[in-house]
Amino acid sequence: MKVVFTGGGTAGHVTPNLALIESFQRDGVECFYIGSKVGIEATLVSGLNLDFYGIASGKLRRYFDWQNFIDPVKIFFGFFQALWILLWRRPDVLFSKGGFVAVPVVIAAWSLRIPVVIHESDLTPGLANRLSAPFCRRICLNFEETAAHFAQRATRVTGTPLRAGLVQSDGERGRQWLNGFKAVGETQPILLVVGGSLGAQAINRLVRADLAQLTERFHVVHVVGGGGIDPEFVETPHYQQFEYLDEPYGDVVAASDVVISRAGANALFEFLWFKKPQLLIPLPSAASRGDQLQNAALFEQKGYAQVCQERDLGPGALARAVDSVWMVRFDMARRLGSVSLPDSLGLIRQAIEAAAAAN
Numbered sequence: 001m002k003v004v005f006t007g008g009g010t011a012g013h014v015t016p017n018l019a020l021i022e023s024f025q026r027d028g029v030e031c032f033y034i035g036s037k038v039g040i041e042a043t044l045v046s047g048l049n050l051d052f053y054g055i056a057s058g059k060l061r062r063y064f065d066w067q068n069f070i071d072p073v074k075i076f077f078g079f080f081q082a083l084w085i086l087l088w089r090r091p092d093v094l095f096s097k098g099g100f101v102a103v104p105v106v107i108a109a110w111s112l113r114i115p116v117v118i119h120e121s122d123l124t125p126g127l128a129n130r131l132s133a134p135f136c137r138r139i140c141l142n143f144e145e146t147a148a149h150f151a152q153r154a155t156r157v158t159g160t161p162l163r164a165g166l167v168q169s170d171g172e173r174g175r176q177w178l179n180g181f182k183a184v185g186e187t188q189p190i191l192l193v194v195g196g197s198l199g200a201q202a203i204n205r206l207v208r209a210d211l212a213q214l215t216e217r218f219h220v221v222h223v224v225g226g227g228g229i230d231p232e233f234v235e236t237p238h239y240q241q242f243e244y245l246d247e248p249y250g251d252v253v254a255a256s257d258v259v260i261s262r263a264g265a266n267a268l269f270e271f272l273w274f275k276k277p278q279l280l281i282p283l284p285s286a287a288s289r290g291d292q293l294q295n296a297a298l299f300e301q302k303g304y305a306q307v308c309q310e311r312d313l314g315p316g317a318l319a320r321a322v323d324s325v326w327m328v329r330f331d332m333a334r335r336l337g338s339v340s341l342p343d344s345l346g347l348i349r350q351a352i353e354a355a356a357a358a359n
Contacts, residue, residue: 007097121265159344169250
């Protein structure tokens with residue numbers, strides 16, 4: 001069997017693919033990747049031993065921009081590039097994680113009668129997956145509620161596949177790793193702040209504004225994004241800044257006691273796996289299609305997290321919100337502990353293998 005993967009634009013459209021690729025490659029399955037020439041996916045897959053093909057890609061915008069007149073041409077050109085690659089490599093099945101680069105690849109695969117399986121992480125589907133749905137055999141979902149948006153398609157709730165580095169993580173190892181940079185008290189709780197692959201400058205500012213209050217109780221581990229290190233705070237006790245956490249990420253999450261995060265669906269599924277109490281600050285509707293607001297509202301409703309809107313977080317408000325989560329952390333942990341997660345990796349592999357076998 002030969003599997004081609006696509007998806008890009010943000011890390012959330014790539015990292016589930018990495019988990020699947022690792023699993024398939026361990027079993028000797030040939031894999032390759034089609035992504036954008038300028039997207040984050042080329043960087044993220046660079047550590048894997050597989051061929052990557054970059055194609056032209058536009059962006060599916062919901063607002064006026066002069067690029068809207070150019071991007072259809074890019075998407076059209078990207079379709080023919082994907083068509084040529086698929087004709088040349090002849091995969092048995094395509095797995096798409098979504099993002100704007102995926103649409104021409106999905107349509108090209110469908111035109112060649114290559115079966116397509118797609119994955120939708122969010123509570124409500126993104127535009128790319130809604131456009132791709134008519135051309136696929138199976139849609140894998142994070143949430144049961146999402147199936148209503150694909151009423152005429154074959155769906156299955158699978159969750160999000162996690163990389164081996166997350167599944168095999170160890171909190172004590174994560175605490176020791178952090179100690180190699182700056183001392184962490186043996187009993188001091190750890191507050192992990194992550195903002196997503198596109199960066200979270202607003203969250204960075206909020207954390208630093210309340211840093212004195214936060215570090216009174218917590219050792220703060222802050223993933224700031226590329227170029228986000230602030231030299232003014234490098235020597236601040238009980239505060240560590242990292243642009244990214246790659247290999248040690250799972251260990252650091254496992255070591256954490258509370259997490260502050262945006263509300264991307266893949267990150268939320270990871271926190272479900274780790275059973276971590278969360279303070280969620282979803283991207284506002286002005287900066288997104290509103291999917292993070294919906295994801296966050298669902299997690300708050302289920303008692304897995306508390307939610308703050310970015311617009312409501314003035315000086316001192318973030319520290320008070322973290323204190324609120326800390327006060328109910330055991331109740332949150334109890335609810336999180338009752339969640340039974342599916343074997344996401346196995347279920348999605350089954351869907352991919354069944355689509356290839358039925359072709």
